[in-house]
Amino acid sequence: MNPMENLFNLLRQYAHKFGRTAARPMLRLYYVLKEGDLTSTERILVYAAVVYVLVPGDLLPRRIFHVIGLMDDAAAVAFVVKKVKKKLTPQIEQHVEMKLDEWFGYQVSQA
Numbered sequence: 518m519n520p521m522e523n524l525f526n527l528l529r530q531y532a533h534k535f536g537r538t539a540a541r542p543m544l545r546l547y548y549v550l551k552e553g554d555l556t557s558t559e560r561i562l563v564y565a566a567v568v569y570v571l572v573p574g575d576l577l578p579r580r581i582f583h584v585i586g587l588m589d590d591a592a593a594v595a596f597v598v599k600k601v602k603k604k605l606t607p608q609i610e611q612h613v614e615m616k617l618d619e620w621f622g623y624q625v626s627q628a
Contacts, residue, residue: 521550521551524547524567524571525547527571528540528543528544528547528567528571529620531543531570531571532544532617532620532621533620536621537617537620537621539591540617540620541613541617542594542595542598543567543570543594544612544613544616544617545598545605545609545610545613546563546566546567546594546597546598546601547567548609548612548613549563549601549604549605549609550563550564550567552606552608552609552612553601553604553605553606553609554604555601555604559600559601559604562597562600562601563597563601565593565597566593566594566596566597569590569593570590570593570594
């Protein structure tokens with residue numbers, strides 16, 4: 518199994534544990550990493566954020582710090598998503614939503 522497949526499997530486990538909303542930015546990072554035209558710095562930031570969230574040991578572990586542990590993960594992901602926002606194409610957004618629909622079932626947005 519190649520590293521991207523391993524990463525995708527970890528993302529799927531994360532998604533099923535934390536839900537659709539938490540999975541969306543992580544999938545954005547995965548697909549921008551896979552399909553985007555990233556600079557070396559952007560690529561490193563994306564890998565770092567994804568690994569930080571998916572690897573059990575981090576500065577503020579979720580199992581010990583609960584909400585604060587989730588917040589530091591969310592802050593890391595939000596920071597990197599903002600850095601690569603211009604690289605998030607409509608095709609990447611479509612891949613993200615299709616994968617979320619596959620994992621969680623189709624959801625009609627409420628207006």
